[in-house]
Amino acid sequence: DVKVTQSSRYLVKRTGEKVFLECVQDMDHENMFWYRQDPGLGLRLIYFSYDVKMKEKGDIPEGYSVSREKKERFSLILESASTNQTSMYLCASSSDTGGPLSGANVLTFGAGSRLTVL
Amino acid sequence: GENVEQHPSTLSVQEGDSAVIKCTYSDSASNYFPWYKQELGKRPQLIIDIRSNVGEKKDQRIAVTLNKTAKHFSLHITETQPEDSAVYFCAALSSGSRLTFGEGTQLTVNP
Numbered sequence: 001d002v003k004v005t006q007s008s009r010y011l012v013k014r015t016g017e018k019v020f021l022e023c024v025q026d027m028d029h030e031n032m033f034w035y036r037q038d039p040g041l042g043l044r045l046i047y048f049s050y051d052v053k054m055k056e057k058g059d060i061p062e063g064y065s066v067s068r069e070k071k072e073r074f075s076l077i078l079e080s081a082s083t084n085q086t087s088m089y090l091c092a093s094s095s096d097t098g099g100p101l102s103g104a105n106v107l108t109f110g111a112g113s114r115l116t117v118l
Numbered sequence: 119g120e121n122v123e124q125h126p127s128t129l130s131v132q133e134g135d136s137a138v139i140k141c142t143y144s145d146s147a148s149n150y151f152p153w154y155k156q157e158l159g160k161r162p163q164l165i166i167d168i169r170s171n172v173g174e175k176k177d178q179r180i181a182v183t184l185n186k187t188a189k190h191f192s193l194h195i196t197e198t199q200p201e202d203s204a205v206y207f208c209a210a211l212s213s214g215s216r217l218t219f220g221e222g223t224q225l226t227v228n229p
Binding site: 030031033035040041042043044045048050056058059090094096105106107109110111112 | 211
């Protein structure tokens, strides 16, 4: 029962290409996140969204943009891919509602998208 | 913003021993502290969490302690097993719904 789905597990792109990473969740969560995972650096937040058409910058937004046209879908866009954007990208979602005992704020992650930029 | 530091970056223990991973955070307003486990090739999954109104929480062989005064929290795994080998991430929730993660700890349990 996959709940957060990332459209591509592996992508190889050229420098300068535009890249779209898609994420869909079926849990009716308000919050969606894009993280980047690199060895020794943990999970770094790129962008997040509290609601449809809302977006907030995370810790490393430079070179990225996002789109949330529907509640269940959150897209990460690399306008002009660069080699330093080679990484594993993780999408996640969470809900604020229900209080501590119901799992509020618990992140459910997608399987990840490994992007290589040549 | 919030800053979370995690130590050690790697930890190797013998099966049956205990393992302890420590994290510090900077934002005194943070009120939720989860721990995620990521096995090789898999997505991170929540294993235990603690909220700022309690000091300790246990779930079988794992426990988390929180010291709000010192702004640090720790994960304790007792009677470690090879299947505990993974990368563990701590995190802190500060403003809104935003989680800030530590750098991760690679735990290896040797049979």
